[in-house]
Amino acid sequence: MLANPLAAGLAVGEATTDRIAWVRTSLVFLPLAQAISDAKVLTGRQKPLTEIAFLFAEIETENGHSGIGYSYSKRAGGPGQFAHAREIAGELIGEDPSDIARLWDKLVWAGASVGRSGMSTQAIAAFDIALWDLKAKRAKLPLAKLLGAHRDSVRCYNTSGGYLSMPIEEVKERITMALEKGIGAIKLKVGQPDPMVDLKRIEAVRNHIGDVPLAIDANQQWDRTTALRFGRIAEQFNLTWIEEPLDAYDYEGHAALAAELAAPVATGEMLTSVDEHYELIRNNSVDFIQPDAPRVGGITPFLKIMALADHKKLQLAPHYCMEIHLHLTAAYAREPWVEHFEWSEAMFNEKLEVMNGRMIVPNRPGLGFSLSEQARAWARDVHEVGKRP
Structure with missing residues (x-):
């Protein structure tokens, strides 16, 4: 001592x-x-x-x-x-x-x-x-088991193949690779200066993947009018959610949009505290809440956000950090999503397993990774x- x-x-x-x-x-x-x-x-x-x-x-x-x-x-x-x-x-x-x-x-x-x-x-x-x-x-114990898991695997979607810097043919190739790995859904970036370009890309991806779940992400770059008009047109593509349609701190705007659109609204990744997420929840601003454990201060505050979201019966789809969020989403009462990125795989000695559209909670103790x-x-x-x- x-x-x-x-x-x-x-x-x-x-x-x-x-x-x-x-x-x-x-x-x-x-x-x-x-x-x-x-x-x-x-x-x-x-x-x-x-x-x-x-x-x-x-x-x-x-x-x-x-x-x-x-x-x-x-x-x-x-x-x-x-x-x-x-x-x-x-x-x-x-x-x-x-x-x-x-x-x-x-x-x-x-x-x-x-x-x-x-x-x-x-x-x-x-x-x-x-x-x-x-x-x-x-x-x-795996962290998910320590927290009290509801499931041993979590639905996962891929984002890293859907960026605007990629031509649509490359996007489709990367989507095919992701689905062949066993990933269960795709997220496509939108927010082009010309919204018609976005619509054509969404249509091309929807035709490419069939009925596989599809989400889109505008990264906060629309105003309220554009978000509402685009959201109504895009509803034909049966979107799993529309992500960050407005500025991250526009709680009232997100609430109005969520009330108007059939497609679920998702946001939260850019917020950096429990209090900020509480404003989303309190204002009925989201259908899917998307906290990021490193951004909000770690697992301790993330668990508080989870409790608030569960009380409001919200869906959960955290941003990035699949090595961490896999365990946290496994401990959420409602069926969540976890975001899959290949980028960070070189950082760790262990790899996460994906199968039949789901990411598998590893049986290794703790988070289950070590630095490479x-x-x-x-x-x-x-x-x-x-x-x-």
């Missing part, structure tokens, strides 16, 4: 049986095989995406238990997340790794001057996810605190 356990803010007691001894954070950049564009690029608001920044947190305890978690950022913010994580990592040393909710609060207050959402909580997410991974590993040597080779900065057991 540490010489001064009271320094961690805890009294010594029988319930505390282990302490965090060592924390390592690393900033890793994943290069994409080709630059990709969605509607945000076509409107001139962002540049094509060429790489993804990952913030990894690795935690080990005095008794030899370990956990790994990650957060991420696209285009900007990765170095900022790493800098904040480096500032607050020392707050975990000497703490009981089981006290995850209290530690989340402690880390938030350690950086309170930069707020309780956005980059600060995205940095905290990597630690929070690592602590949940550690807890499930110590219990020798390739990922470590892509690290641009590493920081350690404490002493490795």
